[in-house]
Amino acid sequence: MVRSFKSLAFVASPSEDAQNALRDLEARYGLTPPEEADVIVALGGDGFMLQTLHQTMNSGKLVYGMNRGSVGFLMNRYSIEDLEDRISEAVANVLHPLEMQTVDADGNRFRALAINEVYLFRQSYQAAKLQVVVDGRVRLDELICDGLLVATPAGSTAYNLSAHGPILPLEAPLLALTPVSAFRPRRWRGALLPNRVTVDLSILEAEKRPVNAVADHREVKSVVHVRIAQSENTTATILSDPDHSWSDRILSEQFSN
Incomplete structure (x- = not known):
């Protein structure tokens, strides 16, 4: 399923890698305030992703993360190229906290x-x-x-x-x-x-x-x-690349060393 969206907003953790990525992505794709975008791209690690998901609960916004932190289990791989196509094809995971x-x-x-x-x-x-x-x-x-x-x-x-x-x-x-x-x-x-x-x-x-x-x-x-x-009445939605879905990541963890 190809997803349509109007605009992207970028948010980043304070780390140097995340801030550098933020500048690069905004230069390529433009600067839209998070409150006006329907997709939020979070740059950082898992902790920053959790913060972003909490901030977007019940907003209808989709969150797509790219790893600019350490572990990055919740994040997709970082790349500046073809970001709009990746988000269009991403799998949506609806979370009930x-x-x-x-x-x-x-x-x-x-x-x-x-x-x-x-x-x-x-x-x-x-x-x-x-x-x-x-x-x-x-x-x-x-x-x-x-x-x-x-x-x-x-x-x-x-x-x-x-x-x-x-x-x-x-x-x-x-x-x-x-x-x-x-x-x-x-x-x-x-x-x-x-x-x-x-x-x-x-x-x-x-x-x-x-x-x-x-x-x-x-x-x-x-x-x-x-x-x-x-909570049945509260949701957050996270997007994952179809070739490395979140379900697949959890399954892979059960066979890792």
């Missing part, structure tokens, strides 16, 4: 969205102690660990994979619930959950064992309760 709702020790409430994962981690030298509830049913009365994360398929190859969580195909209607250094239950290695569930995490002994919560790059300190569910 996780919604994190927190209550902190002072009773303050906070909401944030996560494309990759929601992550809880211990704030002090003492391990976190959590109760895990899925759709109103207690699944773990007490989990003692360094942290716990809920990852989307898009985020399953990020921190989730480093914590030995499973890689999820992009089309899988699943979430990965992955512990970090679980101490009790010692043999618990996590779970695969349907993406329609609601996960409630209560922090036990919160004053003695303080815990922070992070949704992508938004952090809340000293939480006492966290609720996580997929």
Whole structure:
């Protein structure tokens, strides 16, 4: 399917490589403000791509990334040539982020969205102690660990994979619930959950064992309760080259060294 679009806008991370690419691409394709373009070309690494996706949620804009960072798993290869043709032929991946709702020790409430994962981690030298509830049913009365994360398929190859969580195909209607250094239950290695569930995490002994919560790059300190569910009403759309689709990248990760 060939995609038609009216205009491109270019945004870049502060890195030297990204800024140089920004100047080259604007000289070749012109300068359009992001709010006026229907396709945003993001230049940088995965962190910058996540920022751009957060900024374009529910805007109808498409995001096409080119790697001018380090890892660049979410990005396409960088080339100044034939960019309009590449975008016209790119595959669209619609993402539904996780919604994190927190209550902190002072009773303050906070909401944030996560494309990759929601992550809880211990704030002090003492391990976190959590109760895990899925759709109103207690699944773990007490989990003692360094942290716990809920990852989307898009985020399953990020921190989730480093914590030995499973890689999820992009089309899988699943979430990965992955512990970090679980101490009790010692043999618990996590779970695969349907993406329609609601996960409630209560922090036990919160004053003695303080815990922070992070949704992508938004952090809340000293939480006492966290609720996580997929947001059905919020979307972001990322474009990938058809010869190196995002689904293929996730599949390839399962066979890499």
